[in-house]
Amino acid sequence: MALMLRARSSLLRSIFQIPSRSVSSISAAESNSMTLKDMMAQMLTQDLSSFAGSCMPLANMRIGMQIHNIEMRPGQGGKLVRAAGTSAKILTEPNRSVRYVEIKLPSGVKTLIDKRCRATIGQVSNPGHGMKKLRKAGQSRWLGRRPVVRGVAMNPIDHPHGGGEGKSKSSGSHGRVSQTPWGKPTKCGYKTARARRKI
Numbered sequence: 001m002a003l004m005l006r007a008r009s010s011l012l013r014s015i016f017q018i019p020s021r022s023v024s025s026i027s028a029a030e031s032n033s034m035t036l037k038d039m040m041a042q043m044l045t046q047d048l049s050s051f052a053g054s055c056m057p058l059a060n061m062r063i064g065m066q067i068h069n070i071e072m073r074p075g076q077g078g079k080l081v082r083a084a085g086t087s088a089k090i091l092t093e094p095n096r097s098v099r100y101v102e103i104k105l106p107s108g109v110k111t112l113i114d115k116r117c118r119a120t121i122g123q124v125s126n127p128g129h130g131m132k133k134l135r136k137a138g139q140s141r142w143l144g145r146r147p148v149v150r151g152v153a154m155n156p157i158d159h160p161h162g163g164g165e166g167k168s169k170s171s172g173s174h175g176r177v178s179q180t181p182w183g184k185p186t187k188c189g190y191k192t193a194r195a196r197r198k199i
Contacts, residue, residue: 078120
């Protein structure tokens with residue numbers, strides 16, 4: 001019996017980090033200390049939403065929590081806030097809202113997302129990724145990025161900006177907007193709005 005009590009006390013100490021006491025003191029203070037069942041029940045009832053890295057529906061989270069890898073539709077998979085070092089913030093209490101939760105994205109935009117969508121608690125790792133500088137051109141090539149040649153430096157057959165005397169994008173006709181190699185406007189695309197009538 002004493003051997004079982006000693007093994008039990010050492011097991012409890014290793015799992016729950018109880019300060020070392022003798023077997024006799026444990027048996028004497030058994031009424032004051034928590035039993036093994038009480039300890040296991042306390043572990044099971046702990047708030048899982050307090051652990052970083054836990055993935056759960058937004059309905060189970062609290063206001064003000066930092067989250068990332070957010071779904072846009074239930075069961076779709078994470079779409080928002082996945083870049084290095086980013087996180088979003090829950091602005092409304094998920095339990096009080098009927099269906100949607102208001103979330104503030106890293107860009108500052110506030111958006112409504114279904115409570116059934118899942119997200120991961122915490123911030124994405126590697127926050128210093130954006131501050132890292134490449135030491136040489138070859139390091140950019142290691143990342144799979146190929147060189148970018150300006151259209152102004154090309155011939156007219158290769159790019160709409162090519163040719164001409166000096167640094168000119170017009171290529172013969174004045175007033176041309178910036179274009180892609182395939183002739184589409186680069187700044188804001190084609191104008192699709194209807195022209196307003198002048199009264």
